Amino acid sequence: MCNKVPNNCSDHNSYDPNTQFCFENEPIDKCGGSDFNPVTQGCINDTVQYRCENGELPPCNVINDPVEKRITETFTSSRNWSLPTEVTFPATVEIFLFGAGGGGQGGHAHTTSSTDGNGGSGGSGAAVYIKFEIKKIIDFLNITVGTGGGGTSCYLLVPNPFSDNSWRSADAGGNGEESSIRIGNTNIIAGGGIGGGSDGERQSVNGGNGGTPDPIGKPIIEGATVLEYDPMHGNRGITGDRVAPSGQDGGAALSIGGYSAGRGGASGRSCLFGQNGEGIRGGDGQVVIVITYETVE
Numbered sequence: 001m002c003n004k005v006p007n008n009c010s011d012h013n014s015y016d017p018n019t020q021f022c023f024e025n026e027p028i029d030k031c032g033g034s035d036f037n038p039v040t041q042g043c044i045n046d047t048v049q050y051r052c053e054n055g056e057l058p059p060c061n062v063i064n065d066p067v068e069k070r071i072t073e074t075f076t077s078s079r080n081w082s083l084p085t086e087v088t089f090p091a092t093v094e095i096f097l098f099g100a101g102g103g104g105q106g107g108h109a110h111t112t113s114s115t116d117g118n119g120g121s122g123g124s125g126a127a128v129y130i131k132f133e134i135k136k137i138i139d140f141l142n143i144t145v146g147t148g149g150g151g152t153s154c155y156l157l158v159p160n161p162f163s164d165n166s167w168r169s170a171d172a173g174g175n176g177e178e179s180s181i182r183i184g185n186t187n188i189i190a191g192g193g194i195g196g197g198s199d200g201e202r203q204s205v206n207g208g209n210g211g212t213p214d215p216i217g218k219p220i221i222e223g224a225t226v227l228e229y230d231p232m233h234g235n236r237g238i239t240g241d242r243v244a245p246s247g248q249d250g251g252a253a254l255s256i257g258g259y260s261a262g263r264g265g266a267s268g269r270s271c272l273f274g275q276n277g278e279g280i281r282g283g284d285g286q287v288v289i290v291i292t293y294e295t296v297e
Contacts (some may be wrong), residue, residue, distance in 0.1 A: 154277025210234025
């Protein structure tokens with residue numbers, strides 16, 4: 001009688017070829033009757049499947065590439081603000097600040113002479129752009145958005161033998177308010193434009209000066225790295241004319257990154273013959289914050 005020679009993977013490891021196969025001298029159970037490579041494959045429910053990148057069997061934990069996220073918030077009124085909770089770090093913050101525009105000065109007229117003319121227009125608000133990187137939460141304590149300066153009424157002089165009948169302008173337009181943001185202990189300010197006629201008390205039709213930014217140099221923000229800083233002075237308003245009956249446009253609003261606000265108010269025209277000679281209110285300021293960060297979805 002002949003004895004059956006056992007199937008061996010090595011001198012010491014026998015295996016059953018009906019249910020097993022050899023891999024690197026070791027018996028491995030087949031998967032659904034099939035051989036496979038245990039290094040790159042595994043057996044799940046009698047089905048051969050490839051292993052995950054980490055060597056584990058499926059299901060695999062797929063790690064997606066980071067996705068860039070952007071949050072844009074526009075402020076047209078003052079309030080406190082803080083970073084949205086979904087922001088991850090590091091993050092880049094861009095802030096666009098626009099001061100409010102100065103109001104336009106009303107026109108003027110004299111009922112018995114040809115000295116009917118327009119006033120000075122208001123200057124536009126300053127603008128500030130700042131970009132910085134943060135690696136942790138920092139405090140944004142307060143955002144202030146300036147209101148545009150008011151325009152003034154036309155001055156109509158009706159001669160009176162008992163009063164001073166000399167030429168005079170309308171009252172000066174109101175000054176625009178500043179817009180600002182406080183980041184930690186640092187204030188960034190875009191000053192408001194000056195109202196038309198403000199260079200002289202009731203005797204001037206000068207255009208109002210543009211607003212002034214502050215600081216002029218790159219600020220230091222605790223906990224942040226300032227990447228860019230661009231402070232811009234507002235545009236001056238147009239000087240009026242004692243004998244030009246049409247109004248003048250206000251100082252043009254500054255524009256940064258596609259955002260614009262704080263135009264100067266136009267001046268009023270002559271109000272002779274009942275025409276409306278009021279100066280126009282300056283444009284309100286604005287604050288825009290753009291936050292860019294990456295997250296894995």
